[in-house]
Amino acid sequence: MNRKKTVVIHQPDFMPYLGFFHRFLFSDLWVVLDNVQFVASSRSWHNRDKLKTKDGAKWFTVSVEKCPRETMIKDVRLSADVDWRGDNLNLIEFNYRKAPFFDEIFPYVKSLYGFKCSRLVDFNLKSIEMLMGLFGIKIDSAFASALGAAGKKNGLLIDILKKTGATDYLSGAGARDYLEPALFEAAGINVVWQEFSHPVYPQLYGEFIPYLSSIDLLFNCGIEKSRVILRSIA
Numbered sequence: 129m130n131r132k133k134t135v136v137i138h139q140p141d142f143m144p145y146l147g148f149f150h151r152f153l154f155s156d157l158w159v160v161l162d163n164v165q166f167v168a169s170s171r172s173w174h175n176r177d178k179l180k181t182k183d184g185a186k187w188f189t190v191s192v193e194k195c196p197r198e199t200m201i202k203d204v205r206l207s208a209d210v211d212w213r214g215d216n217l218n219l220i221e222f223n224y225r226k227a228p229f230f231d232e233i234f235p236y237v238k239s240l241y242g243f244k245c246s247r248l249v250d251f252n253l254k255s256i257e258m259l260m261g262l263f264g265i266k267i268d269s270a271f272a273s274a275l276g277a278a279g280k281k282n283g284l285l286i287d288i289l290k291k292t293g294a295t296d297y298l299s300g301a302g303a304r305d306y307l308e309p310a311l312f313e314a315a316g317i318n319v320v321w322q323e324f325s326h327p328v329y330p331q332l333y334g335e336f337i338p339y340l341s342s343i344d345l346l347f348n349c350g351i352e353k354s355r356v357i358l359r360s361i362a
Contacts, residue, residue, distance in 0.1 A: 135294035137161050140252045141173045142190050143341045147324045152267045155298050162202040163273040177341040181223045182333045188216050204248040213241045229350035259342050264355050282308050286315045296320050327357050
């Protein structure tokens with residue numbers, strides 16, 4: 129009998145929210161979905177996420193070069209024409225300098241922005257690596273582009289899962305609109321839906337705002353407590 133192997137597949141988003149890392153706690157492998165189209169629109173989190181400010185949630189963005197619509201995430205280049213690194217650091221420092229654990233967390237963030245690279249995927253993965261380290265998460269990973277998987281939408285996911293020897297696919301609830309579990313079951317793969325209820329924790333600037341970048345939790349609660357909170361989510 130084959131051993132159970134749970135795989136999660138997701139784009140390498142920038143400085144993701146807590147739900148992104150929550151799935152890693154229940155998976156054996158993360159397939160970095162780097163060979164799908166880069167989306168630069170209000171639906172995309174590929175090169176941006178949100179911080180909390182005194183005026184509410186605000187986007188902070190990794191600037192990228194203009195590229196054709198069909199460009200894959202792995203081929204997107206970082207912009208060298210604007211100081212987005214300095215702008216982001218200033219925005220983060222200004223809005224979190226009064227947070228209880230600013231002195232503990234900011235050095236990690238500053239080190240991230242000192243990482244030199246030319247591709248968005250490399251910078252995003254560095255941000256994910258930083259957050260995984262702070263959360264104490266370890267998980268094996270593989271790049272979809274290196275697996276030679278073919279197909280589109282459900283077909284691409286199924287081929288990736290087959291090539292990685294997955295028995296279970298842990299999917300975010302947002303995929304319910306397009307995922308067809310019957311196709312996965314026919315391929316011998318069990319679809320498991322993530323059960324994620326966003327935790328409420330102390331924040332700056334009044335009423336709680338969920339679904340921000342994970343650094344919001346870290347600045348407000350510190351490394352030790354943030355690890356406990358992430359692992360306590362249902």
